[in-house]
Amino acid sequence: MTERKKVLLRLDPAVHDAIARWAGDELRSTNAQIEFLLRQALADAGRLPGNAGRMRKRGRPPKSDSDDEETH
Incomplete structure (x- = not known):
């Protein structure tokens, strides 16, 4: 996966x-x-841009198998 850019954004x-x-x-x-x-x-x-990656789905990301192993 391509590393996502980090941006400091100042907002009201x-x-x-x-x-x-x-x-x-x-x-x-x-x-x-x-x-x-x-x-x-x-x-x-x-x-x-046509080569822009897709947005991630809304809500919490699904649990991965590695997450389950770490919690047990």
């Missing part, structure tokens, strides 16, 4: 709170919601 606290609430409603993390909105804006503007 009210904007962050609104995105965080929206993310909770959509079962996404705040980070995933920001990425979703950026991808949507890029697609609407016709600027989303």
